[in-house]
Amino acid sequence: MKRSINRAAVIGSGVMGSGIAAHLANIGIPVVMLDIVPRELTEHEKRKGLTTKDRAVRNRLAEQSKKALLKQKPSPVTTRKNLELIETGNMEDDLERLHQADWIIEVVTEDLAVKKKVMAIVEEHRKEGAIVSSNTSGISIEAMAEGRSKEFQRHFLGTHFFNPPRYLKLLEIIPTSHTDSDIVQFIAEFGENVLGKGVVEAKDTPNFIANRIGTYGLLVTVREMLDSNYSVGEVDSVTGPMIGRPKSATFRTLDVVGLDTFIHVAGNVHEQVVGKEKEIFDVPSFMKEMLEKGWLGAKNGQGFYHKKKENGGSSIYELDPKTLQYQERKKLKTAATEMAKQQKGTGNKLKALVGATGDRAGDLVWSVLKPVLIYSADLLGEIADDIVSIDQAMKWGFGWELGPFELWDAIGVSATVERMEQEGDTVPSWVHDMLSDGYESFYQKEDGSQYYLHRGGYQRQEDNPRHIDLKNLKSTQGALRKNSGASLIDLGDGIACLEFHSQNNAIGLDIIQMVNSALEEVDQNYDGLVIGNQGKNFCVGANLAMMLLEAQDDNFYELELVIRKFQEMTMNIKYSTKPIVAAPFNMALGGGAEVALPAAAIQASLETYMGLVEVGVGLIPGGGGTKELYLKELRNLPNGVDIDLMKIANDVFEKVATAKVSESAAEARENGFLNTNDRISANPDHLLFDAKKRALALAEAGYRAPAPEKVPVVGNAGYALMLLGAKTLQNSGYATAHDVKIAEKLAHVLSGGRIREGSLIDEQVMLDLEREAFLSLIGEPLTQTRMQHMLVKGKPLRN
Template sequence: MKRSINRAAVIGSGVMGSGIAAHLANVGIPVVMLDIVPKELNGEEKRKGLSLEDIEVRNRLALQSKQALLKQKPSPITSKNTLKLIETGNMEDDLDRIHEADWIIEVVTENLEIKKKVMAAVEDNRKEGAIVSSNTSGISVEAMAEGRTAEFQRHFMGTHFFNPPRYLKLLEVIPTTKTDPEVLQFMKVFGENVLGKGVVEAKDTPNFIANRIGTYGLLVTVKEMLESGYSVGEIDSVTGPMIGRPKSATFRTLDVVGLDTFIHVAANVYDQVEGKEKEVFDVPDFMREMLENGWLGSKSGQGFYQKRRENGGSAIYELNPQTLQYEERRKLKTAATETAKQQKGSRKKLKALVEAKGDKAGDLVWSILKPVLIYAADLVGEIADDIVSIDRAMKWGFGWEMGPFETWDAIGVQEAAARMEKEGDRVPDQVRDMLARNDGSFYKTEGGGLYYYHRGNYRQQEENPREVDLKAFKTSQGVIQKNTGASLIDIGDGIACLEFHSQNNAIGLDIIQMVNTALEEVDKNYDGLVIGNQGKNFCVGANLAMMLMEAQDDNFFELELVIRKFQEMTMNIKYSNKPVVVAPFNMALGGGAEVALPAAAIQASMETYMGLVEVGVGLIPGGGGTKELYLKELRNLPAGVDFDLAKAANDVFEKVATAKVSESAAQARENGFLDNNDRISTNPDHLLFDAKRRAISLAEAGYRAPAPEKVPVVGDAGYAAMLLGAKSLEYSGYASSHDVKIAEKLAYVLSGGRIREGSLVDEQLILDLEREAFLSLIGEPLTQARMQHMLVKGKPLRN
């Protein structure tokens, strides 16, 4: 049976329900969101003279949840336009509407009896073959399906999203014993390819995989803090990036999650396990007292941390669990933490800490790591079939860089097991079995393949053809050419990939050189080029520190050369004989956007934050970005509409002058950085594959370099209009005189100089104006102060 999900229904419009509905809308799936009918009027409804029978009242909960999506931070929606795909209703009047849905997701309160009642109602209204799932975070999926028909049960499973659904990668899929394997497989593929998730199959056990281990690890850490006398701040200073965990570490994570949510999740396991495991899931008394006080974390304004305004600024205080008073935040600084900081990579940092016996930080890390490693190894086969699923769940759900079994390998399985035995701990059976076979690690590479330990043998990990691993390609194919800033890699099928790997992927002469080298190589020997990488961000712009240093040393000849080379590079991308596809993700700012804009096509990740932000450091774009954004604006005008040069110029002027950055790829399209020729990848792991496929399709379609463009400009009249807008902001107190100077330079570039409106000019003229403006501004002391402030403080200076 060929399946597809064209429409969906979400039952329950709370934080998770509305977040799931928003994510479905983000990927283009229309969804109806239903909730219960309120039992009483609120104040506003009373003032309006409404009754409980009015549709506005009956639909209130779902409607309010939909409206709240606009206010939440971070935003659950990629664009305001996605809200059009979410319809609202209630479970009494509109339950028959789920008959239209191909997938029905239940997201009501975590109560088995309530969920079973909802399933009975769903069964009465769904169409045959529709998939039904529960977003439960730990209630038995098997129990929920009891009493339903065989046909219903074949199409039923758990689908546990992590909050917020737009941003967190993990989707745990939990089949029952009666779930049709074909339906399960469809949902796993759909979750990965359409929803953009990392999908893990879990067993129907308390809290499934990630919450089971993650909650255990957090509680172990809390109890170690209490027993050994560490402070909240000391724990967080060591249990974050230093051991390969998120910056939120332990207690900041709990504040973000919410103490009420965390205690509920812990109680779910506590109620269903026995013995020592039950003891761990018994939440300490001081946390229950925090709950009673309403100290839930970020959503209540205080939790393990409290932010206070003082001395014209703000300070963060940590909770003392003994006194429940807030104190100055402390950090743990020892010889081991200093040694760990010098190591490169999380594996080496962690190993340095674990091996520092007798060091306060080293002992802390080992004390909280050891029980989690033992616990995870004991749960293989109970919560998931294999170690890969457990590792992925922890990385995708909790943001760990290494899952538990990758952590065993990082610190050394043999060494860790020996230390556990010496300290009187029980080494898990499967660790003993593996070591008895003289296999020293859970994962190993052999013959170019990755293998993992599974029930006494090593099983090859399946490769996902949609996941392009640049490190693997460099190992198997070698590097065509490289320098300090970038590498050119053969990624197969006639396509090469240029990978940036300078510090922060900042663009300097090394990357400029490699772009030009790559274009020459591809022109001779390949069908197309992808520009992309797998770093933290695509590219945050040019090398700001280098430019500031040159400007302060009055090396304007060198600066002019660099800017000219940058402009030539972007023009080479634009007029390449072979298609160039740029694959931006996360931050693609300033020079990063300028690399993307002239490409034959952009294949953007859904989470792409793109903008020309140079004004924030007192400059304007210097690599052709203003020109390319303006040309895209003109090309994007609807067919049959006359060019409105003034509107196009003003729109681009506003975006660049305000350093407007998109909050998603969809918003980048709305801002004009993407057009109908550009595409968006929902799953970030598929980005390079999609970009490669796009390059292949362009080449197969007979791609030819575009003809050189003449640029229609607004001239004197447009320049005056743009400058007037900037002056108005200055008169109103919203812009400084230096802001106006920057705006004046930008307006001059966009207008094409002091010429007649409607004139057609060469691209090179615009580039020359841009370069001159850039160089004049970088010589300004106020601009240099802005650049210095950004480098030191990481935020713009208004002067």
């Protein structure tokens, strides 16, 4: 039987339930979200004369949760249109709607009795073959299935999403002893390929994998802070990016999660384990006192940190756990932290810290990492069958750069085991056996393949064909062509990939030269090209520092040459004889958007934040971005619709003049950066694979380069209208005189110059107008001040 999820149901509309419903809608799956019927009226409902029999009252909880999705930051939905896919109802009037669902997800309160009652109701109303899962973070999945029919039990399992479901990658699936293996496989494949998740299979134990180890690690860190007299800020200053953890480190993470949620998760384990482990999961008393005071963290503005307004600004203070008073934030700065900062790569930073015995920062890092490594090794076999699942769960669920066993390899297994035992710690026997058998690490790479230690020997980690690893490809086969800014890599099947790898992937002459070189190579020897990379962001634009220096030195001839070369590059992408597919992800801003817009197709990651943002530094797009966005909006018009040039020009003008950036790929489509032929990848790990497939499909369909275009423009009338809008904003106090000057240049470009409305001009004319406007603005002192401010402060300046 070939399965598919065409409709889903979510039972429970709290933050987690509504978040899961939102993510299903983001993927395009219609979902019904049900909650209990309220027993009392609100004051608002009483004033409206409603009763508990009215549907507006009976559906209130689910409907309020749906509306709340629009207010949450960051947004759980990729576009507000997705809310149309979420229907609401209640658990009394709408149970028959469960029969329509292919997947029913329970997300009610963490109480076994309540969950079992819900499962009985679900069994009565589900259709045969429908998958049912629980999103519990710690209650036994096996116990939930007790008393249900065999057919129900075969289709039942745990699916633990991490909050917020749109953004956090981890999905733990927890089968019971009765779950059919094909159901487990289907949900795992659906989770990865459709929902875009990193899926691991966990055992039915308290808190499963990530929360078990993550909560343990956080509590170990809290106790080390208390025992060794570190401050909250000192701990966070060394337990974040310096050791491969998120910027939120330890206590900011707890503030984001919410102290109430954390204590509940810790309690799940505390109730079900014994001995020393039980002691660790007993939350320190000062945290319980914080909970009583309601100091929960970000959700109510006060937790381990407290932001106070003072002297016309605001300052952030840290909590003193001994006095429960707030004090100035401290950072830990020692010889070890300074040494770590000079190292490249997380592994080397960790070695510098862990090896610095007697150093206050080094001792802290060792004291919080050591127990986590031992604990993770102790739990192998209990929470998961292999070390890969544990490592991936921690990376995907908690944002660790290295999982515990990868981290152990990075700092050296043999030496650290010896140190642990010298300090009186007991290392699991299987780790000893590993070292005795001559295995020095948990992982090993050979001939481009990854191996991991499993059952006494190295086992090859199965390659996922959808995961293209550019770093691995370069190490095994080298690059076709490369320079300091980019490399051309053979992806196989006649498709090449152009990878940007300059600092911050900023576009300079090196990347421009490499793009043109890559196009020559592809034209001669390949069927298509993907422009993509696996850095932090696709591309955040041109090299701002270089341009500012040239402008300050009055090297306008050099600047004009660079901008002309940039424009030639984007036109070469557009008119390439072979299909070019751009694969943007995360930030694709300014020049990054200008590289993507002229491509034959765009394959964007679900999380793509795209926009022409040059106005933020006092400029307008100079590489053809304004022209391409305008043309893309023209081409997006449905057949038979009258073209309203003025409306399109105004729309593009507004987006560029306000530096509008999409908050998702779906919103980038709404903003005109993607059209109906462009695609979106839910799983970022599949992005290059999907882009390669798209390039192959275009080539196999007989791709031909587009014919040169004539651009219809709005001329003088449009110019006047756009400028009027900018002047109106200035008169209302929303725009400065320099903003208006920038807007005037942008309007001049979009209108095609001072010509008649409806005139057709060559693309090159519009490019020349862009280049002239860009060079004129970069010579302005106020623009250079904006550029300097962005480079120093990382945010735009209004002047």
